[in-house]
Amino acid sequence: MERILTRNVGKEGSHTLAVYEASGGYQALRKALGAMTPEAVVEEVKRSGLRGRGGAGFPTGLKWSFMPKDAARPKYLICNADESEPGTFKDRVLIEKDPHLVLEGCLVSAFAMGARAAFVYIRGEYVHGARILERAIEEAYEKGYAGKNVLGSGFDCDLVLHVGAGAYICGEETSLMSSLEGNRGYPRLKPPFPAQAGLWGCPTTINNVETLACVPFIVERGGDWFLSIGKPPKNTGPKLYALSGHVKRPGVYEAPMGLPLRELIQNLGGGMLRDDRPLKAVIPGGSSVPVLTADECDVDLDFDSLAAKGSMLGSAAVIVMDSSTCMVRAIERVAHFYAHESCGQCTPCREGCGWMERVLARIERGEGRQEDLDLLLDVSSHILGHTVCPLGDAAAMPVASFVTKFRHEFQYHIDHKKCMV
Ligand SMILES: Cc1cc2nc3c(=O)[nH]c(=O)nc-3n(C[C@H](O)[C@H](O)[C@H](O)COP(=O)(O)O)c2cc1C
Numbered sequence: 001m002e003r004i005l006t007r008n009v010g011k012e013g014s015h016t017l018a019v020y021e022a023s024g025g026y027q028a029l030r031k032a033l034g035a036m037t038p039e040a041v042v043e044e045v046k047r048s049g050l051r052g053r054g055g056a057g058f059p060t061g062l063k064w065s066f067m068p069k070d071a072a073r074p075k076y077l078i079c080n081a082d083e084s085e086p087g088t089f090k091d092r093v094l095i096e097k098d099p100h101l102v103l104e105g106c107l108v109s110a111f112a113m114g115a116r117a118a119f120v121y122i123r124g125e126y127v128h129g130a131r132i133l134e135r136a137i138e139e140a141y142e143k144g145y146a147g148k149n150v151l152g153s154g155f156d157c158d159l160v161l162h163v164g165a166g167a168y169i170c171g172e173e174t175s176l177m178s179s180l181e182g183n184r185g186y187p188r189l190k191p192p193f194p195a196q197a198g199l200w201g202c203p204t205t206i207n208n209v210e211t212l213a214c215v216p217f218i219v220e221r222g223g224d225w226f227l228s229i230g231k232p233p234k235n236t237g238p239k240l241y242a243l244s245g246h247v248k249r250p251g252v253y254e255a256p257m258g259l260p261l262r263e264l265i266q267n268l269g270g271g272m273l274r275d276d277r278p279l280k281a282v283i284p285g286g287s288s289v290p291v292l293t294a295d296e297c298d299v300d301l302d303f304d305s306l307a308a309k310g311s312m313l314g315s316a317a318v319i320v321m322d323s324s325t326c327m328v329r330a331i332e333r334v335a336h337f338y339a340h341e342s343c344g345q346c347t348p349c350r351e352g353c354g355w356m357e358r359v360l361a362r363i364e365r366g367e368g369r370q371e372d373l374d375l376l377l378d379v380s381s382h383i384l385g386h387t388v389c390p391l392g393d394a395a396a397m398p399v400a401s402f403v404t405k406f407r408h409e410f411q412y413h414i415d416h417k418k419c420m421v
């Protein structure tokens, strides 16, 4: 397949404006500003079937259409470059290797929604990526792609980079906005949705880095072209998969949406790390989604196929585990992460995440009690759907799926006070 999102990755100086322009960069911005109305850009994105790459898979064009047309206050776009979900490292490739693609995506999308500024919120740990973006933003201003009267079109759009302090919760859109405003990264209930009341109370749209990177291609080549890639009509376009764990060649791979999971592991990832250790389980969409057993791995990596298997595409971070993996230890690490990252605002998440972690830790230490497995399922069911933001669900779902699907291993740990593997 033609590499689309990663077409510049591997080229010398791919992060520079010169290389980006030489590969046809900023032509989509020229086309949008010169030959299209903002409404036409929104329509093209709707037509493409593009769904958000940040986790939930919400249709991008539809989200954009929620922005009010004649707002009295300024409108804003936020590019979510927080990328903190364990196992996820796909946006980083775009940020570091092709930052102008991300910026062009921001500018075209801001034009479509009439946004006055686009903020890129990047996690604090991505120091290298932040420096590259900073330089790319300077270059964009110097060449008239950003700032006042972009390319003489009359469209004004500032690009602002904001470096976070390294908190997973700041990837959640409402806490991201709170952090960007200079406050503590606390999520809030929706509605109001960001398109009604977002950054500083102004209409705001938040999109993931990869989502925005798709937009220049949709504008240049048309929504129908994008729609023809993958599994139309609802799972379309090129997709980045971050593959990690027990495979020979972990890394970020671009393939059409709907790539079969086994093809990713075998062909792109080079197969299982050690030939004598077969596949045991896969987390297909970042640590917050339900795990798949080896028997469930005949599935395509797209939103609807994974939902049909009771899991999610999430951030498309595929974590492969072989037969040597202790499932108790694996989920204990995941639970520790969520307990640490919970913002503590609502009781089921604050108390429940710590409780699940403590129970898992004692099973892992060989001090598990017979009632612990039902207790874990009970605690997770009381978190699910009862919290202000989806971090609670993100912590509860994997625990429930691990305990349900690998119950015999947990039971072995309790009975024998040691790992089964
Ligand atoms: C706890 C939590 C963490 C999140 N972290 C990220 C993140 O790091 N990057 C991201 O793009 N979206 C993240 N999201 C999803 C965002 O809230 C938001 O839905 C997304 O940025 C929208 O972009 P999209 O429509 O392009 O997918 C997170 C959500 C939750 C609940």
Ligand code: SF4
Binding pocket: 169, 187, 341, 342, 343, 344, 345, 346, 347, 349, 350, 387, 388, 389, 390, 391, 392, 393
């Ligand atoms: S679910 Fe957790 S992270 Fe989200 S608001 Fe509640 S306590 Fe904070």
